Amino acid sequence: MRSVVRAPRLWRRHGLAKAVVVGAALVTVGLTYAVLVPNGAAGADGPQSQKIEEGRRLFAVGCSSCHGLNADGGSNGEGRMAGPSLVGVGAAAVDFQVSTGRMPAVQPGAQVPQKPPVYTPEEIEALAAYVGSLGPGPAVPAEEAYDVSNATQEEVVRGGELFRTNCTACHNFAGRGGALPHGRYAPSLMETTPRNIYQAMLTGPQQMPVFSDQVLVPEDKRAIIAYLVSLQESNDPGGFGLGRLGPVSEGLWGWLVGIGLLVAVAVWIGAKVPRVGGRNGQTKD
Incomplete structure (x- = not known):
C-alpha cells in the first residue's frame, strides 16, 4: 500500500513532470482553438497576411519618410511634424488619399491637391490593408x-x-x-x-x-x-455653366460683356459722328 502511494509523489518530483504538464496543456489549447475557430479564418501566411506584408514594404519605401517607419508619425528634423500618425485612421482613409493622388504629397502646404495616382489599384489595396491592420478604423466600403x-x-x-x-x-x-x-x-x-x-x-x-x-x-x-x-x-441649358453660381456669375457676365459691348458701341458711334465747329458752322473732320 505504501508503494502505491509513494509512486505518484515520486513522479511529481521528477524533472520532466512540469514539462509534460505544460505540453499537455498546450496540446489541449491547440485542439480547442482548432475546433472553435471558423474554417475561413486566415492563417499567418494567408492572402490577407501577404497583402499586409506587401503594404508594409510599400509603406516603408514611399510613406515612412513622413509618417514614420511604424506609421506613428514623423518629424522633419526641425521639431515640426512631417506627417501625422496613421494608427487607427482605417483602410478607407488610405484608399481615398492614395487613389486620388493626394498621397504621397509632393510638398507640404496649406492643402494637398488632387493629382493622378502614383500606385496601382493592387498596391493601393495593399497599403490600405497594412494601415488598416495597425488599429481599428473605417474600412473600405463595399x-x-x-x-x-x-x-x-x-x-x-x-x-x-x-x-x-x-x-x-x-x-x-x-x-x-x-x-x-x-x-x-x-x-x-x-x-x-x-x-x-x-x-x-x-x-x-x-x-x-x-x-x-x-x-x-x-x-x-x-x-x-x-x-x-x-x-x-446634368447639362447646362444656357450653354455656359458659369460655375453654376446663379445670379452672381450671370450678373457679372451681363455687366462685363453686355454693358461693355454697349459702351464700346457708343464710343464707336461717337467717333463716327462729324464734329461741328467754326464761326460758319462748318464741320471738321
Whole structure:
C-alpha cells in the first residue's frame, strides 16, 4: 500500500513532470482553438497576411519618410511634424488619399491637391490593408454602399436636401467647391467618383468634418451621392455653366460683356459722328 502511494509523489518530483504538464496543456489549447475557430479564418501566411506584408514594404519605401517607419508619425528634423500618425485612421482613409493622388504629397502646404495616382489599384489595396491592420478604423466600403445606378428620384431629392444642409457651406449648392480660410479650399465634386465621395464623408480628409454612420447613416450618404451624380450628369441649358453660381456669375457676365459691348458701341458711334465747329458752322473732320 505504501508503494502505491509513494509512486505518484515520486513522479511529481521528477524533472520532466512540469514539462509534460505544460505540453499537455498546450496540446489541449491547440485542439480547442482548432475546433472553435471558423474554417475561413486566415492563417499567418494567408492572402490577407501577404497583402499586409506587401503594404508594409510599400509603406516603408514611399510613406515612412513622413509618417514614420511604424506609421506613428514623423518629424522633419526641425521639431515640426512631417506627417501625422496613421494608427487607427482605417483602410478607407488610405484608399481615398492614395487613389486620388493626394498621397504621397509632393510638398507640404496649406492643402494637398488632387493629382493622378502614383500606385496601382493592387498596391493601393495593399497599403490600405497594412494601415488598416495597425488599429481599428473605417474600412473600405463595399460597392453596394455607394452604387447609385438604380437610385430613385426620391433619393436624389432627399440627397439634395441633405447636401444643401450639410455641405453647401464649403462645396456650394452645385458641388463646384469654394474658398476656405488660410489658403485652403473645398474641391469641386464634379469629377469625384461615388466611392471617393463615400470615403470622404466616412473619414473626413484634411479640413472636412467626419460624417460617421452615427451622424449620416449609410442610406443618407447614398442619397447624397445620388444627388451629386445627377449634377455630374446634368447639362447646362444656357450653354455656359458659369460655375453654376446663379445670379452672381450671370450678373457679372451681363455687366462685363453686355454693358461693355454697349459702351464700346457708343464710343464707336461717337467717333463716327462729324464734329461741328467754326464761326460758319462748318464741320471738321
